[in-house]
Amino acid sequence: MAVTDKGEGALPNPIDLPLSRKYLIFGVLAFGQFMALLDIQIVAASLNDVQAGLSAGPDEISWVQTAYLMAELVMIPFSAFLAQAMSTRWLFAASAGLFTVSSIACGMAWNIESMIAFRALQGFVGGAMVPSVFAVGFTIFEGKQRALIPAILGMVSVLAPTMGPTVGGVITNTIGWRWIFFINVVPGLAVTILTILLVRVDRADVRMFGRIDWSHLVAMAVALAGLQYVLEEGPRKDWFSDPQIILAAWLSFVGLCLFIERSLFSINPIVRISPFRNRTFGFACLFNLVIGFGIYASTYLVPVFLGRVRGYNSLEIGTTVFVVGAGQLVSTMIAAWASNNVDRRIVIAIGLLGFSFSLWLTSHLGSNWGFDQLLVPQLMRGLFVMLCIVPSVSMALSAFEGPELRSASGLFNLMRNLGGAIGIATVNTWLGDATRTQMLRFGEAMAASGQGAREAMAAMTARFAAITPDPDLANRLAQSTMVRIVARESLTIGFDEVFRIMAWMFLAALVIVPFCRALPGPAPVNPADVH
Incomplete structure (x- = not known):
């Protein structure tokens, strides 16, 4: 059955599109996702330069990263609703276009307050690009091509934030910190235009905008933003000894309770939590939470060590940490083959063991460690993290289709970013206490x-x-x-103690593996059923 997109004529079944067209569509969307995820950590190696350029205080500058992540956390689960209301085509195009505009605004920021505001806008509008690609990939491909989707998107999801400090460090050292934002303009415009021209895989249902459950949306925003505030400011304000932290935590808890109530009983919920009825999806999300903790926390800690202990500049930090991305590239195809030919629980177990061992190696840091000493631990971290990511993506999304696939994708990606937010705040606390x-x-x-x-x-x-x-x-x-x-x-x-705790945490995550089970994938999706 053909469908229409805003009266623009009949659309073919995405499964029937030529393979070259599918790859082109997927490539455009995956690149947009890469941009959005890259910008989470692109400022990591350049925070000192941004702080100096905006005359910001040390307690303010961390919000350049936090504001982006906080806003992105809100948009990722909301994007499933917007994709149904606007269609993937117009949601992704709007997201890429507004991401480009907000990137220009970030590059032109005149003080720390304007930078934080623009970064929050950038994270919010860019967050819609992150889960949309997963849903489209599992919709337009089938068979062997679909089996590659978890590997490709798993690599993008992990490689982008890992490469962020490297890209940001090189750009800052060569042409200035403002260009870490201006660099998004040309690719952002290209993604916007190509999305409008190429991506027609579902139809819009604009009537959904008239049925938005605003209380559900506000509850989700308050819950996630409040939690992110607690995680960010808690280490600096001695957690619940500060009245602002107590207030934010209480608002977050109340927002969470209302969010769950609305998810279960609202006629038109913003976020559907029904995918959690699938036990395998629940365990995959738990793995993604742990993996997000490890990826973002380790990506955050190594540049901090190199800057505070070794005194490295942004370029030196970037060129030291890039080897993690090299390890991820090498292991992507291995992880793809293994997750489709070996019991996924075995693949995840090997990945968790290897990632834990890489963190244990890093827990022997010396104050003279640099590129040579960090080479093997970082390569191992890049190699083994893909063995965790790829099978968990397959386990999480293979059992869903249609609107539920979009919801599952949003929730799954939310867990990774939430794990990262929790991870960064937690390791900051551990590091301060241990020091x-x-x-x-x-x-x-x-x-x-x-x-x-x-x-x-x-x-x-x-x-x-x-x-x-x-x-x-x-x-x-x-x-x-x-x-x-x-x-x-x-x-x-x-730093040694923090990495050692993280190593034990990944080792403990092995307890969950036997409870997982892989489910067969769904039948090909008929776009006429995607409302």
């Missing part, structure tokens, strides 16, 4: 050693005395140097 604890231990050890500590200070003072004739200045220089060394080593050990 403070280690500094206290160093202080106790130096006090206990007594004579040894005094001899070390005397030797350091003597070296500075050879440079300056002022004995008081030499003593002060020796003391400040000792403080910096203790702080650096305490921070390094703090």
Whole structure:
């Protein structure tokens, strides 16, 4: 049965499109998704430059990343509703076009407040591109071609945020930090135009806009935004000792309760949670939450280590962390083959073990570690994370079709980004606590050693005395140097402890694997049934 898209004529069944046209459509949408995910972490290696350029404070600059992620979290589950109301074609085109405009606004930001506002807008409009590609890929392909979708989109989902610091670092070092946003203009326009010209896979139902459950939408936004605020500000404000954190947490909880009630009982819910009735989908989402934690937290921690401990600039950070992406590229096809020829539970188990081992290797960080020492752990992390991602995508989405496929895609992608938000906030807390604890231990050890500590200070003072004739200045220089060394080593050990905890967390996730089961994929989707 043919369908129409806003009266523009009959549309063929997407399954019947020429294979070359399918690949072209999928390639355009996947590239749009790549842009949206890349921009989550593209500022990671350039935050110092952005902070200096906007005269921002250290507590404000982190919101350049947080505002984007917070807004994207709200849009990802909402996009399933919008795709039904607008059609995938016009939703994706609007998303890419507005993403381009907001990128220009970010590049022209004049202070930190305007940057945060524009980044929130960029994340919100760009978030619609993330889950739409999954739904379209599983709709237009079948057979062997469909089997490649989890591998391709799994690679995009992981490679984009991993490459973000590298791309941002290179651009910032060569042409300036504002170009990490301006670089989106040409590809963003291309995606917008090509989407309008090529993508006709479903029809719009504009009547849905008249039936929006606004209370459901507001509840979802309050729940997710409140949670993100708690996660971002909690480590700095000592969590629930701060009244603003308590208020945000309470609003988030109330919003969550209303969101669940509306999802279950609303006549026209914004987000359908019915996919969670599928046990395998639920476990796949749990895996995606854990994987998102590991991917985003490790992608965040390594640049922070290189900047704060090693003093690397944005280019040096970018060129050090790019090897994770190289490992992901190599393992993509291996993961695709394995997830379609081997029990997916075995593939995920191997991926979790390998990812855990890579984090354990990283937990032996030294304050002198650089590219050479981080090469093997980062390559392993890139290689094994794809063995987690690809089979989990297949497990999550293969059993759905039509509108429920869109809902499942939105929820599945939400879990990954939510895991990332929780991960970054959690490792920040762990890192701060571990560093403070280690500094206290160093202080106790130096006090206990007594004579040894005094001899070390005397030797350091003597070296500075050879440079300056002022004995008081030499003593002060020796003391400040000792403080910096203790702080650096305490921070390094703090990183080690955080990576060690993460390694154990991924190892513990193996407990879930036996409870999963792979389901056969659905019959090809008839677009006439997509409303």
